[in-house]
Every structure is written in structure tokens, then in C-alpha cells.
Amino acid sequence: DAGVIQSPRHEVTEMGQEVTLRCKPISGHNSLFWYRQTMMRGLELLIYFNNNVPIDDSGMPEDRFSAKMPNASFSTLKIQPSEPRDSAVYFCASSILRGLFFGEGSRLTVL
Amino acid sequence: TQLLEQSPQFLSIQEGENLTVYCNSSSVFSSLQWYRQEPGEGPVLLVTVVTGGEVKKLKRLTFQFGDARKDSSLHITAAQPGDTGLYLCAGGDNYGQNFVFGPGTRLSVLP
Numbered sequence: 736d737a738g739v740i741q742s743p744r745h746e747v748t749e750m751g752q753e754v755t756l757r758c759k760p761i762s763g764h765n766s767l768f769w770y771r772q773t774m775m776r777g778l779e780l781l782i783y784f785n786n787n788v789p790i791d792d793s794g795m796p797e798d799r800f801s802a803k804m805p806n807a808s809f810s811t812l813k814i815q816p817s818e819p820r821d822s823a824v825y826f827c828a829s830s831i832l833r834g835l836f837f838g839e840g841s842r843l844t845v846l
Numbered sequence: 847t848q849l850l851e852q853s854p855q856f857l858s859i860q861e862g863e864n865l866t867v868y869c870n871s872s873s874v875f876s877s878l879q880w881y882r883q884e885p886g887e888g889p890v891l892l893v894t895v896v897t898g899g900e901v902k903k904l905k906r907l908t909f910q911f912g913d914a915r916k917d918s919s920l921h922i923t924a925a926q927p928g929d930t931g932l933y934l935c936a937g938g939d940n941y942g943q944n945f946v947f948g949p950g951t952r953l954s955v956l957p
Contacts, residue, residue, distance in 0.1 A: 736847050740852050766943055770947075771886060780945070787944060791944060833876075833896065833938055834894045835936070836891065837881075837888030839886075
């Protein structure tokens with residue numbers, strides 16, 4: 736079975752550019768989560784969706800961040816404009832019951 | 847805000863030794879999960895515990911959920927180099943949707 740698929744795996748961009756991260760959850764999972772991981776702050780929940788509807792976006796740092804889930808098999812996390820402090824590994828995870836299944840992450844570096 | 851603490855933060859041991867890592871909170875969780883994360887990869891779910899006092903075993907790993915559902919421990923018997931990684935605990939809310947992660951214990955098992 737395919738796991739959670741994220742793209743790109745690595746992204747290097749310059750400050751001010753738009754960044755779009757993509758996620759395909761596991762088929763049949765009805766919840767999708769976006770996390771950010773840094774050495775300083777660990778894993779932080781940014782936003783999660785249930786049945787494609789955003790439930791809690793209180794972790795989204797600021798208006799530069801936005802997330803969408805247009806259907807059950809696809810989600811995006813967009814940063815516009817990007818800043819150096821956004822550099823981190825961004826994980827997407829999906830869930831159907833208790834417990835999360837993570838993708839391999841997208842490592843973002845903003846210069 | 848529900849917070850999870852993990853101890854120790856770092857642990858380096860020799861192959862064959864036993865170890866225990868802890869996950870503590872002042873909050874009650876409906877469920878608690880343990881994950882292991884290796885460099886360059888996403889966290890992988892090891893176990894979910896939901897009942898106070900519950901004990902689960904996964905080969906050489908033993909997980910226990912505290913009676914009050916506020917804390918948990920992970921015991922590894924006869925550690926092997928393949929056990930090396932970041933061990934994360936996460937607490938789930940009553941709906942099994944919002945997961946709060948601890949900062950992790952970074953384990954290194956030396957051959």
C-alpha cells in the first residue's frame with residue numbers, strides 16, 4: 736500500500752518567493768495534518784483537516800501561510816512570501832483512527 | 847494548552863543494555879502514541895495506548911500508559927544499533943484528531 740506522498744522532498748528558494756508543498760494522503764484516511772519540524776521547536780501542528788474541512792488552523796504562523804484540501808486525495812501548503820525563518824522540514828500526515836502516518840517530509844530552505 | 851515533556855532528552859548506551867524513556871504531562875489524554883523517527887524520514891507509529899494502566903509489547907519494546915492517562919513509558923530490552931533514533935510521544939484528544947507531540951528522546955545505541 737502506498738503511504739503518504741509528499742513533494743518536493745527538497746526545496747531551496749530565495750526570500751520573498753512563493754513555496755507550494757504538496758501531499759497525497761493514504762486512501763481512505765479522513766484526517767490530514769500539516770506539521771513543521773525544527774531542532775529548536777520540535778514538531779509543531781500547523782493545521783488539520785477532517786473530511787477535507789479545515790478544523791484547526793491555530794498553529795499556522797501568520798497570514799503568509801495557507802493550506803487547502805480541495806479533495807480527499809490532495810492537499811497543499813503554501814507560503815507567500817517565504818522568509819528565512821520558514822526554513823524547516825514540513826510533514827504531512829494522515830489518520831483514520833488514533834495514530835498518524837507521516838510522509839517523508841519536504842525540507843525547505845529559504846535563503 | 848496541553849504540553850508533553852520527555853526525558854531524558856539524549857541517551858547514549860551500548861548494545862545489549864536496557865533503557866527506559868518517559869513521557870509526562872499535567873493533562874489527561876484520551877490516547878497516547880509512540881513514534882520513532884530516523885534521520886531524513888518521517889516519524890513512524892510504533893504503538894497507540896488508550897486505557898489507563900495499559901501495557902503493550904512490541905518485540906523488545908514495552909509501552910505503558912499511566913493509570914491517570916497523563917504519562918507513559920517506553921522500555922527497550924537488549925538495545926540494538928537499529929533502535930537508534932528519535933523517540934516521540936504524542937497525546938491525542940477525545941476525538942482522536944488533535945495530536946500534541948513531545949520534544950523527543952534522541953537515542954543512540956553503540957555497537
